[in-house]
Amino acid sequence: MLLSQYLKYQTERNLYLGQNFSRHLVQKNITPEEVISIHKVALEEIQELGMTDTMIISLDFLTEFMIQYGLALREHKILVEQQESMNHEIELAAKVQNTMLRTKKPELDGVDIDFLSVPAGKMNGDYVYFQDDDSDFVGIGVADVVGKGIPAALCMSMVKNGLDTLGQASISPAYALDVLNRIVEKSVEDNMFISMFYGRYDNEESVFTYASAGHEPALYYCAREEKFYDLDESKGLLLGILPDVHYMESSIKLAKNDMIIIMTDGVTECRTENERFLSRQELIDMIYNVKDETPGDLAHSVFKALEKFQAFHQRDDFTLAVIKKVQ
Amino acid sequence: MDVSSVSILTEWDIVAARQMGRSEAKTIGFGAVDQARITTAISELARNIYLYAEQGSVTIGRFEKDGKVGIRVIAEDQGPGIGDVQLVLQDGYSSSYGLGAGLPGVKRLMDEFDIQTEVGEGTKITIVKWLS
Numbered sequence: 001m002l003l004s005q006y007l008k009y010q011t012e013r014n015l016y017l018g019q020n021f022s023r024h025l026v027q028k029n030i031t032p033e034e035v036i037s038i039h040k041v042a043l044e045e046i047q048e049l050g051m052t053d054t055m056i057i058s059l060d061f062l063t064e065f066m067i068q069y070g071l072a073l074r075e076h077k078i079l080v081e082q083q084e085s086m087n088h089e090i091e092l093a094a095k096v097q098n099t100m101l102r103t104k105k106p107e108l109d110g111v112d113i114d115f116l117s118v119p120a121g122k123m124n125g126d127y128v129y130f131q132d133d134d135s136d137f138v139g140i141g142v143a144d145v146v147g148k149g150i151p152a153a154l155c156m157s158m159v160k161n162g163l164d165t166l167g168q169a170s171i172s173p174a175y176a177l178d179v180l181n182r183i184v185e186k187s188v189e190d191n192m193f194i195s196m197f198y199g200r201y202d203n204e205e206s207v208f209t210y211a212s213a214g215h216e217p218a219l220y221y222c223a224r225e226e227k228f229y230d231l232d233e234s235k236g237l238l239l240g241i242l243p244d245v246h247y248m249e250s251s252i253k254l255a256k257n258d259m260i261i262i263m264t265d266g267v268t269e270c271r272t273e274n275e276r277f278l279s280r281q282e283l284i285d286m287i288y289n290v291k292d293e294t295p296g297d298l299a300h301s302v303f304k305a306l307e308k309f310q311a312f313h314q315r316d317d318f319t320l321a322v323i324k325k326v327q
Numbered sequence: 328m329d330v331s332s333v334s335i336l337t338e339w340d341i342v343a344a345r346q347m348g349r350s351e352a353k354t355i356g357f358g359a360v361d362q363a364r365i366t367t368a369i370s371e372l373a374r375n376i377y378l379y380a381e382q383g384s385v386t387i388g389r390f391e392k393d394g395k396v397g398i399r400v401i402a403e404d405q406g407p408g409i410g411d412v413q414l415v416l417q418d419g420y421s422s423s424y425g426l427g428a429g430l431p432g433v434k435r436l437m438d439e440f441d442i443q444t445e446v447g448e449g450t451k452i453t454i455v456k457w458l459s
């Protein structure tokens with residue numbers, strides 16, 4: 001019917017009707033070979049065409065091709081469905097992860113502590129942990145699994161369990177890393193490494209003590225000088241490389257409005273569209289511009305600025321934690 | 328029930344198997360599209376024998392069960408067998424990666440599909456399509 005119309009009047013309208021019809025056929029899972037067969041029957045019915053046998057036979061040849069296309073199409077549909085259900089599973093896994101790893105930000109008079117962690121994909125390979133009890137101490141761990149995505153995220157539950165067993169906020173950062181290193185070394189495959197920064201703030205003395213297992217150097221902001229310094233005296237070995245490692249720790253005294261900013265390499269290794277890396281100075285300038293915001297807002301503002309720097313294509317998990325002495 | 332058989336030794340035997348399948352399907356009463364589908368399925372099985380088992384046979388015949396009429400094709404070889412059947416029947420598997428052909432394609436083109444295979448002993452794949 002449609003065909004005979006089009007053969008008579010080759011209008012765009014008739015083609016459009018044909019398009020609608022074909023949409024309908026695709027929806028109903030009609031295979032391409034069946035479409036040809038419908039076409040063939042229609043041709044044979046329109047007698048005035050005087051279809052020759054050769055022309056009809058040529059359609060059989062076409063059918064042979066279309067069977068392959070039809071199979072590919074159907075397989076494609078099935079693969080898309082599979083992908084959807086996989087995505088769904090990953091989303092559920094991410095939710096489970098979030099619940100499992102949820103950490104409450106500590107409340108301590110005189111200090112404001114906050115953080116922001118945004119995964120590049122659905123699951124986060126960065127992790128921020130707080131060790132908080134009724135003492136004057138608060139512990140903060142920031143970990144980053146080398147690699148990202150699902151395997152990295154799974155690794156994090158182990159880090160959390162390790163930190164949970166340490167128990168106390170007053171624990172020494174170097175000791176915390178020694179213990180975690182042993183746990184990670186024993187339970188993770190050889191090709192998985194974790195970098196971690198562990199710090200402890202002593203509210204009574206206003207002293208921040210820290211140790212690093214191959215982690216990005218944290219920044220110290222000195223409010224009096226309005227200047228940033230790297231805290232990188234102790235860039236130890238990544239967790240999980242050697243069984244017996246002893247980490248070094250250092251301390252720094254904080255004055256009012258001083259800050260410690262702990263990051264993962266999702267912050268420091270940002271790249272522009274043209275593969276230009278963010279320089280340390282650019283990062284410091286970004287933070288300087290928002291230094292008077294609260295820690296939560298500051299983390300958020302830096303994330304926004306970096307999102308723009310990367311042309312809205314975040315490649316690695318982003319984590320930034322801020323400890324600010326406010327009194 | 329009359330059946331005919333082709334041994335698969337060279338690539339041209341695949342053509343012979345196709346030929347036999349198409350004419351048998353026509354005799355049984357399948358339409359042009361189904362004839363082409365059955366032929367494609369036979370082609371895939373025969374090609375697998377030629378590629379992976381080096382030699383074997385394809386047997387084709389009219390088939391009746393529970394009052395239904397159809398065509399049955401048995402592709403059999405004493406080749407290396409298939410280790411992980413579940414894997415090769417998975418969509419997207421096969422060296423043609425997501426082109427839909429291969430064993431999952433065969434399964435889809437036909438109404439019934441059965442595979443018996445033992446590593447080191449061989450493979451027997453039976454497929455049926457019913458006249459409807």
Ligand SMILES: Nc1ncnc2c1ncn2[C@@H]1O[C@H](COP(=O)(O)OP(=O)(O)OP(=O)(O)O)[C@@H](O)[C@H]1O
Binds near residue numbers: 408415423428
């Ligand atoms: N008769 C057979 N004997 C041994 N192995 C076989 C046989 N048939 C299939 N296989 C194995 O199963 C796999 C999947 O076969 P299948 O026909 O689905 O895909 P393929 O032959 O790899 O690619 P194509 O899509 O081109 O057919 C083959 O790669 C082969 O390893």
Ligand SMILES: [Mg+2]
Binds near residue numbers: 371374375429
């Ligand atoms: Mg094959």
